[in-house]
Structures are given as C-alpha cells and as structure tokens.
Amino acid sequence: MTFQITVQPSGHQFPCDEDETVLAAAMRAGVGLPYGCKNGACSSCKGKVLSGAVSHKPHQQRALPPEEEEKGFSLFCCAVPHSDLVLEAREVAGSSDYPIKKMPSRVATLEKVAPDVIVISLQLPANEALKYRAGQYIEFMLRDGKRRSYSMATAPDNGPITLHIRHMPGGLFTDQVFTTMKERDILRFEGPLGTFFVREESDKPMVFLASGTGFAPIKAIVEEMQRAKSTRPMRLYWGGRRPQDLYMDALCRQWASDMPNFTYVPVVSNALPEDGWSGRTGFVHQAVMADLPDMSGHQVYACGAPIVVDSAKRDFVAQCQLPDEEFYADAFTSEADLAKP
Structure with missing residues (x-):
C-alpha cells in the first residue's frame, strides 16, 4: 500500500x-x-x-x-x-540540487596527521565528478552490506575529495584504514548526503563548533566561504582532549591571518603537563558561551561527538538565546553510539 x-x-x-x-x-x-x-x-x-x-x-x-x-x-x-x-517540518532549500550517485573511487593518498587520525584522498574515475555542497558526506558501501559515513573535508571543485578518519579500535572500517589499507585500493561510496551546509539566504554571524574530526565538514565550509570572499563574520571553536587532537591547528591559524572576518579559538579539555598548553581549556561549547553570552543574532554550525552537539544545542538555546531553528548540526555517530539504548 x-x-x-x-x-x-x-x-x-x-x-x-x-x-x-x-x-x-x-x-x-x-x-x-x-x-x-x-x-x-x-x-x-x-x-x-x-x-x-x-x-x-x-x-x-x-x-x-x-x-x-x-x-x-x-x-x-x-x-x-x-x-x-x-x-x-522545515525543508532545506538546495538539498536535492545534486543527484545522489553510487561511484567507485581509488585511494590516492593516506596521511597520518595525528596518532589516531588519517586523512584519505580519493581519486574518482576519469571524466567523473561528484557535485556536492560543502558540509555534506558520503557513505562507503562495505562488502557485508554495512555502511560507514564520512564528511568531505574539501570544498567542492577544490581538488581531490579528502576525508578525516579517526581510529575506532575494533571498528570494522577504521581498523582496515589503519592497518591494511594502501594507496590504489578501491572503495565504493554513495553521495552526496546530508543537509549540513550553510544557509546562504542569511547574513548572520556564524559560529562553527567542532570536536575532533568534526572539523572535517567545517573545513570544507570555511574553504568555500573563503573562496567566495564572504564577508560574514565567522568564529571557529575547535575542541580536543589534547593539543594533538587539533591536527590542523596551523591551517586554522592561517585562516585567521588571511581573513579579517574569521576568528579561531582552540580549546583543550585534558591537556597533560608535557603538552605545554597555555590556551583555552574546558568544554568547547562552554568556551563559546563565555565569549558569546547572547547568541540571539547568530547561526551555529556544530559537528562532532553527539554529547558535544547535544550539550551545545541545549545550552545555547536555553542560556544564550540562540533561536532553536538557527542551530544546524551533524553529530558523528559511531557503531558504539548506535548500540546505546
């Protein structure tokens, strides 16, 4: 029926x-x-x-x-x-602009940028291209019918598609990435997927909130905003347990140097004495609240661990007057997350 x-x-x-x-x-x-x-x-x-x-x-x-x-x-x-x-329901304009396709790809490069993070770049078939919006993701189709989702960390038409993959010990896909995967391996994926991208009809100041590899789609968005010479105010808060988790810290500092409308605030929650960390500490979303106690005129784009995204939405709306409809999120859910009640 x-x-x-x-x-x-x-x-x-x-x-x-x-x-x-x-x-x-x-x-x-x-x-x-x-x-x-x-x-x-x-x-x-x-x-x-x-x-x-x-x-x-x-x-x-x-x-x-x-x-x-x-x-x-x-x-x-x-x-x-x-x-x-x-x-x-709120519909998302532009979410169906690009067709969802199933495509083969070849692993072009593998670069370990942190003890538990590898950046993969993908080579698509000749004369093939994937049209997508900065912030969207793809799903790898694995042999047993399971799928794994990863956000594209490259702005559209800005070089090969790259992905930031964190090792989840025992993970069906990430164990393979960190042990046996090599250049020229073939991976099949479907995409683009997701509605985590900039609402271009607005000119409100933007707050980007990332934890860990939640930085990946935000990197693509910032690259796209930079290429478009956007003048919208942007503030990036990137949180990690230790400084090494902010694996592209130098790039973020370069953005802050190159774009007068861009501010970067790194936040570390569990630095060790040997890290020599002298920057902001604590929970990353609380750093946002300390700097912006009134977010009634802002948009927030949050990506990372579900607990970070959920806490940010709850507290930003309840305590900082952020309109509920101006919080856009992409929570990275692992198989362990999905197994919870």
Missing part, C-alpha cells in the same frame, strides 16, 4: 510505501527534509506529525524521548506510515 505524505507549511506532497521510511520516500521524491545520520541517533530529521499515524523503527531515546513522541514528534528517518500523513 502507498500513502500520501503532505509537508507543511510548504504543501509539498510525495508518496510513501507502507514499508518505507518517510525520509527515504522524501529523498526519492526530491523533497528536502533535513537529516543527518539516517539511523535514529542525531535527531536532525525530527518533525511533527499533524495528522495520521506512524510507528518508529529502533532509535535512540535521546533523539526522540517518549514524552516528545507522545506530543506527536517523529524521527522521519525511522518513521513508517500507517496512513496518509500531514507533517510539520
């Missing part, structure tokens, strides 16, 4: 099969619902069911607490319809 889905306030409509998630049907129809992880962990796709009935596939309760579900909220990435639906 096929149901009719209507999105308000746009009025856009699309069909959805009874065994299909609302998000999958929207993507197939080119309707730009926001999303991130696609597996019920990040809450980027959360909206409200105004009429009709859905059930949810397994998801994390922190992404959709029971009390929110009782009020009609839904995670569209794991919501399956049981009737025609009317949804309330």
